[in-house]
Amino acid sequence: MTYVVVGGGLAGAKAVETLRDEGFAGPVTLIAAETERPYERPPLSKGLLLGNDQPDSVYVHAPSWYAEHNVTLLTGTTVTGLDRATKTVSFAGGAVEYDRLLLATGSSPRPLPGALTLRTLADSHRIASAVREGSRVVIAGAGWIGLEIAAFARSRGAEVTVVGSTELPLQNVLGAEIAAVFADLHRANGVTLLGGTRVAAVEGDTVRLADGSTLPADVVIAGIGATPNVSLAVDAGLAVDNGVLVDRRLATSDPDIFAAGDLANVDHPLLKHRIRVEHWATALNSGPVAAKAMLGQDVSYDRLPYFFTDQFDLGMEYIGWVAPGAEPAVVVRGDLAAREFIAFWLVDGKVAAGMNVNIWDVVEPIEALIRSGAVVDPARLADPGVELSDL
Template sequence: MVDADQTFVIVGGGLAGAKAAETLRAEGFNGRVILIGDERDHPYERPPLSKGYLTGKEERDTVFVHEPAWYAQNDIELHLGQPVTAVDREARTVRLGDGTTIRYDRLLLATGSEPRRLDIPGTDLAGVHHLRRLAHADRLRHVLASLGRDNGHLVIAGGGWIGLEVAAAARGYGAEVTVVESEPTPLHHILGPELGQLFADLHAEHGVRFHFGARLTEVIGQDGMVLAVRTDDGEEHPAHAVLAAVGAAPRTALAEAAGLDLVDRAHGGGVAVDESLRTSDPEIFAAGDVAAAHHPLLHTRLRVEHWANALNGGPAAARAMLGRSVSYDRVPYFFTDQYDLGMEYSGWAPPGSYDQVVARGDVGKRAFIAFWLKDRRVLAGMNVNVWDVTEPIQRLIRSGAQVDPEALADPSVPLENLI
């Protein structure tokens, strides 16, 4: 039971936190809502940081979740540029970096994730970058434009989604780009070798060079500036800037210090939550990148680091905080835009979980849908330059129905007919 005398505190000023605050007010909560973020910027969405804003196609103001005035208009108390340093579960308080304590009745942890670092010599040089925050994108956007003007070289460590999106943005500015990836293709652990190769070919056509099967061992510099990188197979690549895009780690330090149950890193890490996004403390919830939720549809614990999870997970946690019945079973979803390729992916099909990949359409022309199957059941689907099919793909996944692979591959058979 909640009432107007209660205080709900949200730690994390990203999309999940902002949407949770919005939902609390939309669902009629009249108590105090306090949103705390360790960045000085108002809550913003992260996809533009490696897409539209980084490429220069979108303005900075377009990244924000709400207009700045919205928070005061909805009586949301903002504490920006202020980290939370501790949670006292017994006293039900959070302590801020300036020593202030705030009492909560219910608490939402939406602390997100942070870029993994390269543990090699030279990463303290000024030309080594990460991309997670708006300030990172501000800086990197300027760097890419400068590299393009001066025919400079960017080396990207990691061929995942962020690495590839930044590679596309950098080529758009005219910069030279080399991607160093330890696997034989980009996105190898996500899409497998066949579809990973599709992205390798796409980028190669736009002038990106790949160095597969290698890792960076050193960033070489002089007078604080980047000059080159070395890899573990003895190669050396010229570089004027380096982007570390080797994944992200959930920001669990606050939860760990508070004694909340965590998930082992080998299983994805994160704060363990049930299907209602409640942690091992009944008054504390977690959402977004940091939450490792029991997924009622997939029957596993899953931590998803994508925009849709923050967009939908924040509101789900808010409803659970209000005492509503919540079963957070959204089909995982993410998207990317690289050059003239647009893609949406729905589902969950980690390596070893599927026994067949079926394509519908023309893979060579990059206009197709790929499906990952196990025992003829669709685990995941990826539509490339084919639109308005996310709903039927997700319905196929949810149904758990066995499908005929030949019919699945036949564009003349409507997907709706297979459910």
């Protein structure tokens, strides 16, 4: 048996690691479009960008790991074709056959002509070099990436304006009450927030907004979302809809091809819904599940979406998922004004998601509440004197 992984990010790297950990001794090839060996992406907008992390700390494995584990690592190699009939992936100057194939090609940031984006190590270095004290920085997009970059830019002494389509940053994700916490945080740290509009164009050192107004800018950075890299799957005739469609085992419509990470639109066995999540934890956890499935193990990807952020003096973790179109009730335990609280999103009286802000070691009991499917008493949920494990 020959195993091939296309995509040199965290999902692909953890998949090949798992193949070896599970005892597979046959040929394994990992094909990465980037010239770097696999690395983790959260530091690109966090510790590495801020200068708090050492450059080598981002890599998944030591340089020698791939040779030591007999994994053929092809960097700087873009797969251009996938032939399911011959079970072959092709690239400039070569091709490799597979018995089982994992697609972990990730996603790409939506471009804004004239603006920088953040996805790769090179992007992070480029932004770090461009932002200086006194720089006029305009960030298009008030999501997680945009706000993290805003916090970084303010730490450098830049003048920062964040332009978002909703009145408050993260409003569509968190709702107005919790989104206001992040808005207040950024305003308190000198960030200008412009809501209810968008960047229409970047014209030299001027940013033109949709309402016709303009902003001066030395640096423009776009954080307006990402799209899954599905072209290879589409050309190969795999089922695709907002990512590559996979079952609970992360198998695609072709039983010998699997997908993991940003790319995978999973038929989630716990949530009873298809979800595609573009966060570090998804790559970390789905790569190993896909590898085990490729080996024939009866596994199931039922991890709850999880992500974290650090902005100024606010640290946050979020776990769970609220279905599109749901109208959750929000219950807060703690002090919003002090930015020390846990927020819960309830759907039909059950905890669907939870966020802890500057409160730690509570992700596991929040996850247990979500998985239990229990109807909870909102008053007890809001009471810090009631242990989460007792709800």
